[in-house]
Every structure is written in structure tokens, then in C-alpha cells.
Amino acid sequence: MIPLRDENPTRTTPFVNHALVAINIAVFVYQMILSYEGDGTAYMGFVEKLALTPSLLLSPSTWAQTPIPAPLTLLTSMFVHGGIPHLAGNMLYLWIFGDNIEDTLGHLNYVFFYLACGLGAALSQVMIEPGSTIPMVGASGAIAGVLGAYLVLFPRAQVLTFVFLLFYIRIMYLPAAVLLGIWFAMQLFSAVTGGGAGVAWYAHVGGFLVGVLLVGTFLGGSSGGRRRRRPLQPPHNLHVVH
Numbered sequence: 001m002i003p004l005r006d007e008n009p010t011r012t013t014p015f016v017n018h019a020l021v022a023i024n025i026a027v028f029v030y031q032m033i034l035s036y037e038g039d040g041t042a043y044m045g046f047v048e049k050l051a052l053t054p055s056l057l058l059s060p061s062t063w064a065q066t067p068i069p070a071p072l073t074l075l076t077s078m079f080v081h082g083g084i085p086h087l088a089g090n091m092l093y094l095w096i097f098g099d100n101i102e103d104t105l106g107h108l109n110y111v112f113f114y115l116a117c118g119l120g121a122a123l124s125q126v127m128i129e130p131g132s133t134i135p136m137v138g139a140s141g142a143i144a145g146v147l148g149a150y151l152v153l154f155p156r157a158q159v160l161t162f163v164f165l166l167f168y169i170r171i172m173y174l175p176a177a178v179l180l181g182i183w184f185a186m187q188l189f190s191a192v193t194g195g196g197a198g199v200a201w202y203a204h205v206g207g208f209l210v211g212v213l214l215v216g217t218f219l220g221g222s223s224g225g226r227r228r229r230r231p232l233q234p235p236h237n238l239h240v241v242h
Helices: 015-035 041-050 060-065 070-079 084-105 107-128 140-153 176-193 201-220 223-227
Strands: 002-007 158-165 168-175
Touching (some): 015 070, 084 140, 107 201
Antiparallel strands (some): 002 158, 158 168
16 A cells, blocks of 8 residues: 545644755755776665664674764664665655654654654564664665654544555555554564565564654644544545545
8 A cells, every 4th residue: 555645624724844845855865876886895884874773872892993973873764765766755655744743743843753753663573683784775764763653643534545455456545544544453463474584574664663652752742633634535636546
């Protein structure tokens, strides 16, 4: 299932969310520029420098030997991606769901909430695989936290979704609770079964749960909490595509 847009208008301009999308894209463009230089050494060096490696994070004696102190990579790794599909999928979800969370929490609270979810997500994966030497990159953990918050705040919001299952292909509106509930179930199933090697599934699961648990705390300190609205219902004249 691929979300296309939600029927959940905001009252403020989500400039923080726009900035997050822009920063992620800008970093990726820089990665691509480096990939065309020489034999790719500069590209790999840049990615590995900013990526989070669990075994290094848990070995303080090695921190002085790395280009960036390992604890700092908990943040830097959120803005590096492994390819166009990786970036595009993450930015699509962030663009659709992040604006409403920023609108509700307030701009500054949203910054801290997003980073907190990213940190929680990364630490979740580190706890599961503390000895891993595989670098971790991507904003999906932080974005998973945004999805968890959206589920809590706007479970009835209607999300236009491209649904495909074998020969069943349609574009339809789904309640956010259904779409995000299925998304979380898929992440949890993949984490438990080890499906999709190379994906930090527990970071997705951990980030989502952190978002669910923390959104109330950030909402409590935000004037934006008074701006929650009833989401619009989907238009009745929507055509479905078979």
C-alpha cells in the first residue's frame, strides 16, 4: 500500500517538515555528486562517516578513532539514505503525515519530537543487534515515530491509498488507523521473521512505539494541542482505478 495524500488540512505552514524533506534531499544529492567522483571512495567514506554502527557506538574506546564520535551518528545517520527508492519512500511518508504532527505539536516541539523518535528508533535497533558492524542510515525510524503520533492523534483521518495485492489494484480512501495499523504489523512481522535482509526493522518498530508513547508528552507542552480538528471525509465522487 502506498499513501498518496491525506484529507486532513492544517492551519499553519509546516516549514519544519518542509525543511526536513529539503535537508534529506540535499544530503542525498551531495551523496550522488560524490558517487561520480573517482572510484567511489569519497562516496563510501561520506556515508560510513555519518552512518550509525552499533558495535562502534557501544565501544567508547574507539570513539576517538572515528571521523565523527559514534554518539553523534545517532543524529547524522537520520539524514543519509542508501538509494533513490529509500529516499523517495521515506520522504513520501514524511510529506503526507508530518505536516499534521507539526501543526498539532507546534514547530519547535515537532523538531524535538522528530529527533527523539529517530534516537529511540536507532537505539531500538542497537539493543537488538549490539554487535552489528553494518552501518545504519535513513530517516525511516524518525518517520515511523511521526506515523505513530498520527495514529494516536488522527486515527479517523482519511488517506488516499494505492492498494495492490496480486491482481487486486485500486486507489481508495482508508482510515489512518487501518493504513498505519497494517504498516506497523508488516514492520513487526518482518522484524520477528527476519524478512528483508539489510533493513533495520526494529528501528521502524521502535520508532513507531516511541512516537505513540511520546506524542502526549510533547502535546501537553504545546499550544498546538488546541488545534486538533475533525478530518474531512473523503469525497463521494471519487473514481476507483481497477
